[in-house]
Amino acid sequence: MKKLIAIISLSLLCATTSTLAGKVYKWTDSEGNIHYGERPPSTQAKEVDIHKAPPSSRNALPAGNSLQETNKLLVTLQKERQQKAEKKATAEKERKAREANCSRSKRRLAGYRIGGRIYEIDEQGERSYLSDSDIQQRLEATQKEVGKWCK
Numbered sequence: 001m002k003k004l005i006a007i008i009s010l011s012l013l014c015a016t017t018s019t020l021a022g023k024v025y026k027w028t029d030s031e032g033n034i035h036y037g038e039r040p041p042s043t044q045a046k047e048v049d050i051h052k053a054p055p056s057s058r059n060a061l062p063a064g065n066s067l068q069e070t071n072k073l074l075v076t077l078q079k080e081r082q083q084k085a086e087k088k089a090t091a092e093k094e095r096k097a098r099e100a101n102c103s104r105s106k107r108r109l110a111g112y113r114i115g116g117r118i119y120e121i122d123e124q125g126e127r128s129y130l131s132d133s134d135i136q137q138r139l140e141a142t143q144k145e146v147g148k149w150c151k
Contacts, residue, residue: 024048102150109146112139 026036027045036048112118118135119127130138 024050098149102146105142105145105149109139109142112142 024036024038024047025040025045026034026048027040028034112135115135117129119129122128
């Protein structure tokens with residue numbers, strides 16, 4: 001009698017675990033994306049057989065090795081994040097420098113276009129007025145600068 005109860009209990013246990021495992025369905029949506037799920041949204045879904053993966057050599061490693069691998073991966077990811085942050089900071093710094101140079105060139109160009117008497121201060125601190133040809137040359141050079149910095 002005890003054997004019969006044990007056999008019935010064992011068969012019920014096996015039957016319940018197989019029903020608890022559930023089924024997995026695979027379907028493709030209208031955009032061509034493949035989806036997997038426990039409940040199929042349409043009749044087009046197909047049941048997928050899930051087999052337990054064979055034990056790999058990685059699972060056979062002691063827990064310490066996988067912890068070391070995880071730590072190496074975390075260190076690598078942190079280095080990548082740090083490099084990305086440095087690149088972003090450098091790009092932002094270059095962008096700000098470019099904007100400052102663009103603004104300075106545009107102001108200088110506007111000054112040359114206004115015309116009038118333009119001067120520079122020499123080493124002795126005295127004004128030296130530019131000729132019309134000097135102003136024209138500097139205007140052309142400044143237009144090139146604006147083209148270079150204000151892209």
